Amino acid sequence: MKVVVQVKLIPDVVQASALERTLHTVNECANQVSAASFATYGLKGSVKDLRSMAYGELKARGLGAQAAQHVIKRVADAYTALRAGVRAGNLGGVGSKRRRKAESKPIAFRADAAHTYDDRCASWNYDAQTVSIWTMDGRLKNVRFACSAGALKQLVQYRKGESDLAFRDGKRFLVATCEVPEAERYESRDWLGVDRGIANLATTSDGENHSGRRLDRYRRWQARKKAEIQACKTRSAAQLLKKRARRESRHATHVNHRISKTVVAVAQRTERGIALEELQGIRERVTVRRDQRARQSSWPFHQLGAFIAYKARRAGVPFIEVDPAYTSQRCPRCGHTAKANRPSRDAFRCRRCGLAGPADVVAGVNVRDRARPAWVFVNMPQPAPASTAGPAM
Numbered sequence: 001m002k003v004v005v006q007v008k009l010i011p012d013v014v015q016a017s018a019l020e021r022t023l024h025t026v027n028e029c030a031n032q033v034s035a036a037s038f039a040t041y042g043l044k045g046s047v048k049d050l051r052s053m054a055y056g057e058l059k060a061r062g063l064g065a066q067a068a069q070h071v072i073k074r075v076a077d078a079y080t081a082l083r084a085g086v087r088a089g090n091l092g093g094v095g096s097k098r099r100r101k102a103e104s105k106p107i108a109f110r111a112d113a114a115h116t117y118d119d120r121c122a123s124w125n126y127d128a129q130t131v132s133i134w135t136m137d138g139r140l141k142n143v144r145f146a147c148s149a150g151a152l153k154q155l156v157q158y159r160k161g162e163s164d165l166a167f168r169d170g171k172r173f174l175v176a177t178c179e180v181p182e183a184e185r186y187e188s189r190d191w192l193g194v195d196r197g198i199a200n201l202a203t204t205s206d207g208e209n210h211s212g213r214r215l216d217r218y219r220r221w222q223a224r225k226k227a228e229i230q231a232c233k234t235r236s237a238a239q240l241l242k243k244r245a246r247r248e249s250r251h252a253t254h255v256n257h258r259i260s261k262t263v264v265a266v267a268q269r270t271e272r273g274i275a276l277e278e279l280q281g282i283r284e285r286v287t288v289r290r291d292q293r294a295r296q297s298s299w300p301f302h303q304l305g306a307f308i309a310y311k312a313r314r315a316g317v318p319f320i321e322v323d324p325a326y327t328s329q330r331c332p333r334c335g336h337t338a339k340a341n342r343p344s345r346d347a348f349r350c351r352r353c354g355l356a357g358p359a360d361v362v363a364g365v366n367v368r369d370r371a372r373p374a375w376v377f378v379n380m381p382q383p384a385p386a387s388t389a390g391p392a393m
Contacts, residue, residue, distance in 0.1 A: 001313055003180050005154050007147040009131070009172040011140075016172070018137040023112055023167055025136050026071055029058055030109045033075045038106035043083055047076040064134055070116045078107045112167040114175070122163055122174070126156050131174065133165070145174060154178050169243060183316030188273035191320075191375070193368030194263060194308070195327065195360050196279065196301055199345070202259050203360035204266070205368040210259045215252075222248050252300055260307035264315055273318030275371030276305050277327060277363075322370040328363040331355050 011019060033054045037045035040053065050072045058068035082102060085091055091099040121134040129152070132141045147155075158178035166173045193205035202210040226244060229237045267274045279301050305321075312319040330337040331350035340351050348359040355362075 001180055001182050001310065003154070003158075003178050003310070003314075004175050005147070005151045005159070005178055006173050006175045007145040007151065007155075009174060010144040010146055011172065015140050015143050018135040018140055019133075019165065019172055020167070021137065022135040023115055023165065025061070026063065026067060026115045027109045027111050027113050029061055029063065030071050030075055030113075031106075033058070033071060034078070034106045034108065037075060037079065043079050043086075043103065045076060045079055047073055050076055062136055064121070066118060066121050067115075067134060070118070070121075074109075074116065075107070078109075082107065114164040114166040117163050117165060117174075118161075122165075124155065124159070124176075126152065154180065169246070180314060182313050185316045185318055186271060188271065188318045188375075190272045191275045191368045191371040192263070192267045192270070192272045193275045193364040193366070193371065194277075195363035195367060196277065196304060197360055200360050201255070202263065202304065203358070203364050204263065205361070205364035206266070207358075207361050208266070209358075209360065210262070215255055218251065219248065253303065256300065256304040256307050260304060260311050263308055264311040264317055267312070267317050268315050273320065273371065273375065274308060274312050275367050275374075276308065276319075276321050277324035277367055278321040279305065279324060318375070320371050320375055322367055322374050324367075327366040327370075328359050330366050332362060332365045332369055 009019070033050060036053060037050055041049055051069075054072060055068055058071060059065070063071065086099060086103070091102050093099070117133065123132045125131070128142070129146070130142045130144050132139060133143055134140075155176060155178065158180050159176050160179045161177040163177065164175040166175055191205075195203045197203065197212075199212055199216075200209050201212040201215070222244065226241055229240055229244070263274060309319050311317075326337050328348070329339055329341050331341060331353060333355045334350060334353040336350055336352040338351055342348055342359055344359075346359055347356070348362040349356040
């Protein structure tokens, strides 16, 4: 499976200037290629078309052969992704404002957008923790990088393919792709059900709760600060808002990584699988109070599930998603399902048999119980296809 490892570059003043100039130049070239592609082919420019149209011009701008190829491929891939999004309806229906806006102008690349390097443009020295990397000012050698011991071990063992040079908040990073082998999946003895929510980010069927109270305070504080900054209505205020939004996103990612790591470790230690609710379209299905709408629409539920899924594959832990319908209203003991079983957000009390407890734990237990027959059905051997040959003559 593919994972990415991010290392922080520590260039000197000359190297930093060369890297910044390189990013700005290649993204300026990407914008020129994008504009020419849109004017000539609309949204349908392919790599072959763009190569015949723009390769010579990019070489004349001083880009190396591989750098020019990567710029062309970035532009072609961007238009491919846009076409796929239009076909899937992600930008709205025909005539929608968002779709018209996307289709009416060429794709633009930020001045500091990430640029791709292959092994001919960037080489790694793991022992010295340095990289040699192509720039517009020539090849930079002995550019130092820093990362954790675990990340360095992954780079040494599994790095394969391309790396991206990124510039973020005044820092420079190389994001490397690693092909990490998946562990052999074991036969689970039982399942660990996980219920995801807003107040409690994740609650397991064992009763372990990952509360979102501290995170909620942090996000309310961020919202107040953003409101103060928005009142300034200046260009620097807009830049600061973007910086704060990225910081909040990184914080949410860190929290999701920490929760998913804990859940997978518990399942692996007890030789159980992990069962999650399939929350596709949760924002359209679920109605929440007005004061919770912003939290529901901004918290990355899908990211937490994706982190648990890929960490489970790496650890060999069985993973399944089950139907989420009525998991918080169904009694796991007698099966009675009713809205009245949940008199409040936090409490569950069955109106038939009297079972009571925390609502999120009950939901986790229901997720676990649904995983048992679902896993058997998923792993059921498929019948051999019927022969279509006619009778022998």
